[in-house]
Amino acid sequence: MSESDIIEPLSDSEHNGEYEDQVEEEELITAQKVLEIVETAWQNELCAPEILQHQADMLELMLGQVAHMEENMKDLDKNDFRFIVHQMELERIRYVIASYLRCRLQKIETFTRHILNEEESRDVSEKRLSPEESKYAQEYADNVEQYFQHVALQYMPNMQRAEAEQRIVRPNLLSHVFIKANVDVPAVVVGVDDEEVDLTAGSQHIIPYQLVSDLIHKNQAQLI
Amino acid sequence: MEPCIIEFIGEKSTIGIVPNFSFDPLHLISGSVGPFRAGLPVHVPLWLGIHLRKQQKCRIVPPEWMDIELLEEIKEAEKKSKFFTKMPSEHYMVEAQLIMSTAPDDVPRCEELRTIIKDIFDTRESKLRTSIDAFIKGEGTYAKLDNLTLLEIHTVRPILPHSLDHIARYQRTAMATQRDTSSLGLSNSMNTSHFSQ
Structure with missing residues (x-):
């Protein structure tokens, strides 16, 4: 590795210790591999009708790597060749992550009640939502319910109110x-x-x- | 999935460039590139190659398959074969489009190549439509799509899966109605909210 090279890949530097600890089974996971996993999860999520297993660990690793890279780039001139290329790559990675999370939020908002019910019946290790998503889903469901109640349901005869079960949207x-x-x-x-x-x-x-x-x-x- | 996402994915494939500058290797998260030596070819991701070409910092080396004779052969094979033949690149349309629109001067006989690639794409498209027609009439729920590229799959993406979904839905409703007529009172069991998409 040359002197001018300030960015060290995750796989061959001492920086990887802290990242590896978080990934128990795959000890020697490289940033490249993490990116592949995130990209595959993204493509799967875009095409799947239901919400898939969350990838919070992998996202955290990836975001850590992005932050690490940005830290290294801080002192570079904005017109430096390295800065431009790394910046472009980081933009691409951010796009993937944002698109992935947005897609999941969309599913959560569409199938809120269904997803929450399913989550309740799942073991801790099999939860599809990350803790943050889970919190979001719960709050979203409560707010929607409250809003419906406030603007419409309370003025309706009891018959309609009891149909919560039928209002569940399923993929x-x-x-x-x-x-x-x-x-x-x-x-x-x-x-x-x-x-x-x-x-x-x-x-x-x-x-x-x-x-x-x-x-x-x-x-x-x-x-x- | 939208066309821009397919292009985004296609941009990850590698392309040869000849830089006109020198630089040490760059360690990108997606893998290292370089070293760049002026005048010496090097492989980079397509997105980087396109960027550098726009900045006039390199010349693009067209992929080997961008060759009139080779593509003529592929075109003939595609016409003769009942099935889809394997394309030289998984993202041939995306690559051709990006390279030829950014750097037409780097590709010898660019216009001819453009025409022939479009011909191949059109041949495959019409084959795809014919087989879909047969597939839907045959009332299947499963089909093999080997050798189709992502972009080609995308051209039938909204219509094909949706039609199949609808057909399947009618079939299920028909079956349920049959059941219901024999045991009245269960007609609510196929509530539409079960099929929201």
Whole structure:
């Protein structure tokens, strides 16, 4: 590494200690790998009808890395070649993260009650929402409910008030999605009549989401 | 997913450039690039290559597949084959569009290439439409789409999944109605709020 190079990659410097501690299983995770994970999660989230497992750990690592990079760039001249290129990359990463979080918020706002109900029945380790998102969803639901109550529901006969259950908006898990298999997956059920197909690595398919949601979860396939 | 997102993803592919300046390697989060040596080709992400070209700091080396003879062959193969053939690049349309609009002077026979790439795209598009037509008439819920690029998939994205969703929904409603007619009183079980999207 040359003298003029002020930005050190996460993988080969002493800075990585603190990041690694947060990721228990994958000890030698590089910033590059984290970025890949975040980008895949982003693409999956954009294409999935329901909200997927949150990636708070990975986002935190990525944001830490971005902050670290910005710290290093602080003393550079704004017209320095390094500054411009790193700045461009950081903008791209920020865009991915913002788009990802925005997409999740949109789903939370659309399917609020449904998501909250589902979350209640999940184990701590399987929660789909990050603690912040969970708080947001709860507050959003309360506010909407309060608002409805205030402007309309209180003037309605009891009949209508009792229909909270029917007002729940649910995602259509049977909607069709495009997927790409990351690895060979044998015997995937692809139709209502239990028809099975072997997915080869790299192959692409259109299929109802529900039939492959566990493959997405296990990272055996990704949405495109 | 919108076209700009597909372009964004396509911009991650690598491209060769010949810089006219020298610089030490840069350690980007997405991987290191460089060192840059004036006059020596180096690989960089497409987004960086396009930026540098706009700043007149480099010349773009067109990808190997941007070659008239090769593309003619691909075009013929595409016409003959019943299935989609494998494209030389996963983002061929995005790359062609970005490179040829930013640096037409760096690509020999640029206009001819543009036409032939568009021809290939059109051939594939019409093939895609024909097979979708057959697929929907065949009442399937699953299909294989090997070798289609992201942009091509996107051209049928709003219409294909949505039509399939609607067909599936009608089928479920039909089945439910059949059940309901035999046991009256359950007609509320298929409330529309279950299918919000």
